[in-house]
Amino acid sequence: MIRIRSYTPDDAAPLHALFHVAIHKGAAGHYTPAQRAAWSPSSQMPASWPTKLAALETRVALRDREIAGFMAMTPEGYLDLAFTHPDHTRHGVATALHSALLELARTRGLTRLTTHASLAARAFFDRHGWQVTHAEKVARGGETLDRFAMSLSLGPQT
Numbered sequence: 001m002i003r004i005r006s007y008t009p010d011d012a013a014p015l016h017a018l019f020h021v022a023i024h025k026g027a028a029g030h031y032t033p034a035q036r037a038a039w040s041p042s043s044q045m046p047a048s049w050p051t052k053l054a055a056l057e058t059r060v061a062l063r064d065r066e067i068a069g070f071m072a073m074t075p076e077g078y079l080d081l082a083f084t085h086p087d088h089t090r091h092g093v094a095t096a097l098h099s100a101l102l103e104l105a106r107t108r109g110l111t112r113l114t115t116h117a118s119l120a121a122r123a124f125f126d127r128h129g130w131q132v133t134h135a136e137k138v139a140r141g142g143e144t145l146d147r148f149a150m151s152l153s154l155g156p157q158t
Helices: 009-026 031-037 049-055 093-107 120-129
Strands: 001-008 057-063 066-074 076-084 113-117 131-139 143-153
Touching: 001 093, 009 031, 009 049, 009 057, 009 076, 009 131, 031 131, 031 143, 057 093, 066 093, 076 093, 076 143, 093 113, 113 120, 113 131
Parallel strands: 076 113
Antiparallel strands: 001 057, 057 066, 066 076, 113 143, 131 143
16 A cells, blocks of 8 residues: 655655665666766765755655655645655656645646656656657766656646
């Protein structure tokens, strides 16, 4: 069973650890070791990480009482972070998180969401109706990573 809850300050370290392993293990089929190291250079949590998560609408997924993933969105509807632990992929974790953020966005009166999806995440967003605006390359730590600007129309508010 998957349970979604709001972020708490105690989640900062476990979410950073999940972020790091999702990049280094979960994205291994899409990015080189050098690209993954540039994207997440250290398993050590940066001092700014808790503040970043607290400033976003961050939702945490628990599966079997274990943190399995998280997604975070700005108040304006930019999906900034979307990560599932590799041990919990293909179990509905990302879908449950996505549904929770869509509900929140609609409650807030948003009609459109945007994101920058990695090569690893693009298929998930495609399956959930997101459209590619354009492909792009982003520089991280001396490496170039491919990603996709994407958007999702939520339709007019009723």
